[in-house]
Amino acid sequence: MTPAYRISSFADYQTAYEKSITQPEEFWADVAQQFQWSKPWTKVLEWNFKAPAVNWFTDGKLNITENCLDRHLNTIGDKAAIIWEPNNPQENTQTISFTALHQRVCALANALLNLGIKRGDRVCLYMGMIPELEIAVLACARIGAIHSVIFGGFSAKSIVDRVQDTQAIAIITCDGAYRGAKEIPLKAVVDEALQECDSVKKVLVFTRTKCAVNMLAGRDYSWEQELEKVAASGKTTCPAAQMDSEDPLFILYTSGSTGKPKGVVHTCGGYMVWTAYTFVNVFQVEDEDIHFCTADIGWVTGHSYIIYGPLLAGTTSLMFEGIPTWPDAGRFWEIIAKHRVSILYTSPTAIRGLMSHGLEPITGKDLSSLRVLGSVGEPINEEAWHWYDEHIGKGKCPIVDTWWQTETGGIMISNLAGITPAKPSYATLPLPGVQPVLMDGSGQKMLGNSVSGNLCIQFPWPGMIRTTWGDHERCRMSYFDTYPKLYFTGDGCLRDEQGFFRITGRVDDVLNVSGHRLGTAELENAINMQEHVAESAVVPFPHDLKGQGIYAFVVLKEGIPPSDAERAAIHICITENIGPIAKPDKIQFVSGLPKTRSGKIMRRILRKIAEGEMEHLGDTTTLLDPGIVEAIKTGAKNL
Numbered sequence: 001m002t003p004a005y006r007i008s009s010f011a012d013y014q015t016a017y018e019k020s021i022t023q024p025e026e027f028w029a030d031v032a033q034q035f036q037w038s039k040p041w042t043k044v045l046e047w048n049f050k051a052p053a054v055n056w057f058t059d060g061k062l063n064i065t066e067n068c069l070d071r072h073l074n075t076i077g078d079k080a081a082i083i084w085e086p087n088n089p090q091e092n093t094q095t096i097s098f099t100a101l102h103q104r105v106c107a108l109a110n111a112l113l114n115l116g117i118k119r120g121d122r123v124c125l126y127m128g129m130i131p132e133l134e135i136a137v138l139a140c141a142r143i144g145a146i147h148s149v150i151f152g153g154f155s156a157k158s159i160v161d162r163v164q165d166t167q168a169i170a171i172i173t174c175d176g177a178y179r180g181a182k183e184i185p186l187k188a189v190v191d192e193a194l195q196e197c198d199s200v201k202k203v204l205v206f207t208r209t210k211c212a213v214n215m216l217a218g219r220d221y222s223w224e225q226e227l228e229k230v231a232a233s234g235k236t237t238c239p240a241a242q243m244d245s246e247d248p249l250f251i252l253y254t255s256g257s258t259g260k261p262k263g264v265v266h267t268c269g270g271y272m273v274w275t276a277y278t279f280v281n282v283f284q285v286e287d288e289d290i291h292f293c294t295a296d297i298g299w300v301t302g303h304s305y306i307i308y309g310p311l312l313a314g315t316t317s318l319m320f321e322g323i324p325t326w327p328d329a330g331r332f333w334e335i336i337a338k339h340r341v342s343i344l345y346t347s348p349t350a351i352r353g354l355m356s357h358g359l360e361p362i363t364g365k366d367l368s369s370l371r372v373l374g375s376v377g378e379p380i381n382e383e384a385w386h387w388y389d390e391h392i393g394k395g396k397c398p399i400v401d402t403w404w405q406t407e408t409g410g411i412m413i414s415n416l417a418g419i420t421p422a423k424p425s426y427a428t429l430p431l432p433g434v435q436p437v438l439m440d441g442s443g444q445k446m447l448g449n450s451v452s453g454n455l456c457i458q459f460p461w462p463g464m465i466r467t468t469w470g471d472h473e474r475c476r477m478s479y480f481d482t483y484p485k486l487y488f489t490g491d492g493c494l495r496d497e498q499g500f501f502r503i504t505g506r507v508d509d510v511l512n513v514s515g516h517r518l519g520t521a522e523l524e525n526a527i528n529m530q531e532h533v534a535e536s537a538v539v540p541f542p543h544d545l546k547g548q549g550i551y552a553f554v555v556l557k558e559g560i561p562p563s564d565a566e567r568a569a570i571h572i573c574i575t576e577n578i579g580p581i582a583k584p585d586k587i588q589f590v591s592g593l594p595k596t597r598s599g600k601i602m603r604r605i606l607r608k609i610a611e612g613e614m615e616h617l618g619d620t621t622t623l624l625d626p627g628i629v630e631a632i633k634t635g636a637k638n639l
């Protein structure tokens with residue numbers, strides 16, 4: 001089953017990379033030919049970064065679920081597609097074969113059609129980490145509806161923003177979800193959100209926790225009952241809608257430097273080719289692998305490396321409902337031992353969190369099945385890298401440090417497990433098809449090695465963002481305007497003396513907290529909603545576990561004294577407007593913010609203070625009131 005595009009040596013990597021640059025169309029046509037298309041493409045690539053307009057496999061017709069499921073039925077139909085490990089270790093594991101997954105996806109796809117959901121409609125999914133979420137994603141793709149998964153930890157207000165922006169006609173949800181010791185009432189959150197969402201006509205509710213839910217007649221439908229109707233109709237398959245290669249497959253919201261999250265759009269053909277290609281090559285996938293990606297399907301990592309990449313490659317993907325530290329900090333290691341996991345793909349935050357529990361939770365757990373380890377979502381510090389290598393990989397598993405973004409669809413810069421060299425805290429080399437360039441402050445390309453600058457990509461790759469939903473101009477401005485003819489990632493990057501890339505972090509107003517992207521403007525908007533807040537400024541600061549923590553400088557309205565009650569009210573406001581992941585780690589009440597004469601907040605100064613740097617704050621002469629800085633410094637020391 002090893003696909004022909006799997007790279008098997010360093011020389012092979014060099015050859016593939018070279019061809020992907022010199023003959024990109026031939027290169028990607030060879031890869032794409034290994035998938036099932038109902039109509040071949042007429043052109044491999046058409047592009048222009050100015051508009052931007054990028055088309056891969058123009059006129060080609062396909063359905064990604066046929067490639068994920070139908071294509072495998074005759075060969076590996078009985079193989080496990082999903083192994084699901086529930087939150088509570090006392091509850092039974094579920095194993096779903098490719099054949100069974102195909103049947104369940106077809107059944108749900110028929111149920112969605114019965115509810116009147118059509119090709120091109122947007123469907124939001126707000127569910128826990130259960131197989132039904134994956135089935136719902138695939139059922140949407142089966143009928144050509146555009147899925148938009150909303151992370152189950154987001155608030156009702158976040159659902160409102162996403163539903164209104166997509167104009168979704170349906171939401172698929174659960175009664176509730178389990179997360180460690182907590183039970184989260186998802187349907188109740190959806191009900192609250194729907195008071196402000198006119199577009200939604202149908203809500204499909206899967207029963208997970210059996211908590212009480214309100215069902216509104218004519219709008220809310222039971223998943224189980226709808227499936228019974230499908231079964232009674234005798235339909236066992238559902239024809240796959242034949243999509244244009246460039247039809248949208250999904251919309252996934254991510255934070256940018258302005259207040260509102262943007263809906264990143266990925267399309268069917270290019271995303272399919274990219275996720276499969278990157279999955280197979282980075283992890284050096286083998287037939288018998290059990291791949292355990294610990295991300296949530298609410299983020300892009302879950303889309304690409306729990307669902308699509310593994311299914312396309314015919315790999316068993318382990319899906320976990322819980323959290324790493326419940327019932328205890330040995331949960332991951334127990335799962336690995338129980339299911340003989342061979343690939344573990346997790347985040348530096350999870351690694352650091354587990355590291356803080358010492359070695360006791362690992363003791364006695366058989367991790368000998370592990371073959372490859374992966375890291376994603378944020379820079380991995382050397383200490384965490386070495387701990388991962390020594391205590392989890394036992395010094396014998398390559399660690400792939402995979403750099404990519406929601407916008408890139410799949411992994412862009414990473415070592416290939418055991419094939420290209422690893423270097424702690426370096427993502428190392430670009431994948432075939434990826435042409436990174438570093439730009440200096442004056443907009444010049446930085447040539448040669450041992451340089452650092454802003455990371456851009458100078459040529460399209462199949463999995464790249466096509467637009468931001470409903471606002472193409474925003475896509476252009478966010479990614480293609482800073483540097484002409486380049487995609488700008490928003491990340492700073494260093495290229496060392498060997499030409500290896502090390503991502504140093506965001507250079508825009510985006511924070512990366514525990515691998516979650518949050519915009520400073522988005523956070524400030526939420527804080528400013530608290531009725532006693534006059535204004536605020538949010539900056540990151542180094543955090544031992546989360547990578548970056550959130551530091552909020554808050555000015556209260558005239559006459560309101562700072563207090564713990566005000567602090568608590570801000571936390572509530574953030575939880576209601578975004579979700580608990582966005583709660584500030586530190587809130588410092590200040591009498592004013594450092595502003596220039598034109599009213600611009602000088603975040604550079606606040607960043608330094610948040611980092612504990614009180615002396616070298618740089619030029620403060622352009623400040624309207626330099627005295628304010630002294631007061632902020634004193635307050636920070638006393639916080």
Ligand code: PRX
Nearest residue numbers: 376377378379401402403404405406503517
């Ligand atoms: O700053 C980079 C960081 O995460 C950002 C992308 O976040 P998101 O779109 O939520 O996707 C996360 C999962 C792919 C990037 O702009 N980032 C991601 N991977 C790495 C990383 N920073 C350093 N090293 C990485 N391996």
